[in-house]
Amino acid sequence: MALFDLPLAELRTHRSESTEPEDFDAFWGKTLQEAREHALDARFEAVDTGLSTVQVYDVTFAGFGGHPVKGWLRLPAGASEPLPLVVEFVGYGGGRGLPHEQLLWASTGRAHFVMDTRGQGSAWGGGGGTADPVGAAPAYPGFMTRGVEAPENYYYRRVYTDAVRAVEAARAHPLTDAARTVALGASQGGGITLAVGALVPDLVAVAPDVPFLCDFPRATVLTERHPYREIGLFLKTHRGRSAEVLRTLSYFDGVHFAARGTAPALFSAALEDQTCPPSTVFAAFNAWAHEDKAIEVYDFNDHEGGGPFHEAEKLRWLRSYA
Numbered sequence: 001m002a003l004f005d006l007p008l009a010e011l012r013t014h015r016s017e018s019t020e021p022e023d024f025d026a027f028w029g030k031t032l033q034e035a036r037e038h039a040l041d042a043r044f045e046a047v048d049t050g051l052s053t054v055q056v057y058d059v060t061f062a063g064f065g066g067h068p069v070k071g072w073l074r075l076p077a078g079a080s081e082p083l084p085l086v087v088e089f090v091g092y093g094g095g096r097g098l099p100h101e102q103l104l105w106a107s108t109g110r111a112h113f114v115m116d117t118r119g120q121g122s123a124w125g126g127g128g129g130t131a132d133p134v135g136a137a138p139a140y141p142g143f144m145t146r147g148v149e150a151p152e153n154y155y156y157r158r159v160y161t162d163a164v165r166a167v168e169a170a171r172a173h174p175l176t177d178a179a180r181t182v183a184l185g186a187s188q189g190g191g192i193t194l195a196v197g198a199l200v201p202d203l204v205a206v207a208p209d210v211p212f213l214c215d216f217p218r219a220t221v222l223t224e225r226h227p228y229r230e231i232g233l234f235l236k237t238h239r240g241r242s243a244e245v246l247r248t249l250s251y252f253d254g255v256h257f258a259a260r261g262t263a264p265a266l267f268s269a270a271l272e273d274q275t276c277p278p279s280t281v282f283a284a285f286n287a288w289a290h291e292d293k294a295i296e297v298y299d300f301n302d303h304e305g306g307g308p309f310h311e312a313e314k315l316r317w318l319r320s321y322a
Helices: 024-035 155-171 188-200 216-222 228-237 242-250 254-258 278-287 309-319
Strands: 043-047 053-063 068-076 084-091 111-115 175-186 205-209 264-271 293-298
Touching: 024 155, 053 155, 068 155, 084 155, 084 188, 111 155, 111 175, 155 175, 155 188, 175 188, 175 228, 188 205, 188 254, 205 309, 216 228, 216 242, 216 278, 254 278, 264 278, 264 309, 278 293, 293 309
Parallel strands: 084 111, 084 175, 175 205, 205 264, 264 293
Antiparallel strands: 043 053, 053 068, 068 111
């Protein structure tokens, strides 16, 4: 697929038409307050992986509703003092994988925490192990419409809350430096990163790659690809509920979190990306509130974005922050 979205010059000024709920901040303040009524109870169990340069810990902590959420913490072997911390969120359908995977960030001398996404981890990669014990009204297969009848019930309320608690859990380990914490992720992980970048006020940097969960009013009518298409298929059956669904989604739109971003940010977008169309990514980037921000554009790439080339760019960029 060649270019299908706005020209690059228009992308650089594009703004979302998503309407921010008046009680957006109150909704998330109450959500996190309720989550913190449960003890974090972060537990770290060393794993024998056979690796000689990286020590891996199997992590369990209390997320939304006090539900147990898994993660991996990877540290350079022999670390003896607090290290800069990278907290990573994974893409749609994936899980935390296996303990010997994803060694890049620990190889740079940083601590690396990867969160398992509740209810996912069954579509690709090494899998996951975190259940989502919360029920929901009838929804199209996938995660995009689970609980979409009300913001309080929506699936991503639980996921975003888990993500904030994941940062808190990672910071609870004595070999991580809370004052040098970075959040990053690609696709769904990028969308979660945007939420964390707003809900955790003291990060030193964020790096959302080709982020998902942005500019819902445009994304749901622009692309036929899943996961956004799940929403259209739900509405195809549940006629007349578009306004209700878009209202729920507005509480989870990366554009509104971006308007509250408090850390330097490095975004990426791909101009042939039909999964997370570039205009939806630029809508979040243009809304990002911190003045220290940049976006790398990959002209002829689809949802793979910059791949290893962008990893190299992040390695270079993060040297200034953590």
